[in-house]
Amino acid sequence: MKITVASGKKLSGIPIYMVAGRKMYEVQYGGLSFLLICVSEADRFGSIALEKQLAIYQKAAGMPAAYAFEKLTNPQRSALVKRQIPFISEPDQVYLPFMGVMLRNSLNKKSQIPTEKMMPATQSLFLYLVYHKEGGCLKKDAADSLGLTRTSISRASEQLTAMGLIREERKGREIRMYLVYHGREIFEYAKPYLINPVQKTVFAKDDAAVMGSSLSGESALGSRTMLNQPKVPVYAVDKSSNLVNGLHTVDPQWESDEGVCRIEIWKYDPGMFSSEGAVDPISLAMTFENQEDERIEGALDEYMENWKW
Template sequence: MTNTLNSLKEYVNDTLGITLAIHSWKSENKLPLMIRETYRLYESDLLKNRLLLMLADFEEEKTPAAIKKHMEMVNEAWNGEIVLVFKEITSYNRKRLIEHKVPFIVPGNQMYLPTLGVDLREYFRKMRKNTVKISPSTQVVILYALNEKKYGPHTPSSMAEELKYSIMTMTRVFDEIESAGLGEITTEGRERVLLFNAKGKDLWDKARDFMVSPVKKRIYVKSDIQSLRNYPMAGLTGLSRYSLLSEPSTSVYALSSEEWKTTKLKETPMAYESSAMFEIWRYSPARFSREGIVDKLSLYLSLSGDKDSRVEMALEEMLEKIKW
């Protein structure tokens, strides 16, 4: 349990920048023996909220229904929020706990605290004000590294040729990546050389707070099915292809601002039976699309503000399937 507590403290500190003080709960003896043998209970507080941490101490995973029953039993002796802490959890049980809005933390993996949602949103809002967002071209370079698994060394000239940007733009991109702490730049001869300081999911986790939704705006377009096949599926349509989420009634596609200017598609003021929704992106969605669908990471960024729990779960399901 000591290792789990240390991992929990590190995870909360890394995620929220908060040092979590954890103490033994003096009223633990009031609980049934079964609960005391199944969980280790500790008292703490987070963002001025009293918490009781229930550290799961069992090898055979319990069903969400059983866990919720255990929480109800503990709640009879505790006046405050209860948060479950797991070393690990199956994808199925994670989804079921979210469906039942049961707060839980898996150190190093996920923090789901719906009852503290307002406090956490306010906390992150304050933190994001101090986080400088990167430019779309810098986001493209990071997505290139993640999607193609090419973390360097890169030079401005090589990346300009690969991604169809100017060398001057790539020079600014390298500066942004270095300023964000995502990579290191050295000089070889006359060339600057970029090497990302993390790979795969580690780079994604470090970069995500700096990244923005690729979507500038969403519009409705009346078009025939044949014309729509020229554009990658995006939004909820794309997510339905990457997860078990049902396909939306109005299909969603994506294209860049530059591509929209040259297309012959006509915008309509509202959704008609034969229309589709188009997302106008800050960069070309076709660059990283696969099999007619926008890339998973850009798709995640485009929908990360959606508060529908079904969408949130589908996004997490999609990320879990990525082979970093």
């Protein structure tokens, strides 16, 4: 339906205090016209007074009227609805009972979900679907396996849906998620949205706890291809792991390579998808994002090509 707003509306026969500081417009919407009164934040709010004034506005204009507020508190909104006072409070709510309209306009929460890059929780869900669930999986099961809250799993699935990577089917109260693409194709379609899981990198003494972590970087790639192992081994650790706080970090410029390792602190748990002591192939590929070393590029291409998708 087309909405038309006139430049302004002047009324006669109403008190000056109801005109001063308030702009009024005639709005045409869906074949109906109504008066819109813009109330500034400086105006004193009182639902009883606004209700009495509304009757005066409507009589003077000869049409329904509604107030426009820049923002409302929840108690103010409730008071207006209780007295059936029409109002618009962008971007929160539209309440026009004379048109049968009462809806929240929170700018559609789905549209606020970023679709440029995956959130860490989103990437975890994506990897879970790629590696574990060829026939799809229940959203609740994925949340339990990944340790995500209901809000986090919903936001992650909404982001993947918005990116066109998954679809959802609802049966009763259960929601099952399915990948839209399969095999190597899913990686190629998802690649523009995938993030580098490494939050930061530190150097530390390699003790038993560190050496029990998953290999990453050139160490992981070297264990899967003919690429030579680096002099300093590379491991991946979850940022929330207790191991992070216990690391004995060192300055590599003042230490010999012996007894030192490179620690990648990840945005999600690398162990969740690791196999045979190394991080998963998709995450590994993203750690080499913007890599210009031809040796690594060649080994990575070989690894991804030979991976059993």
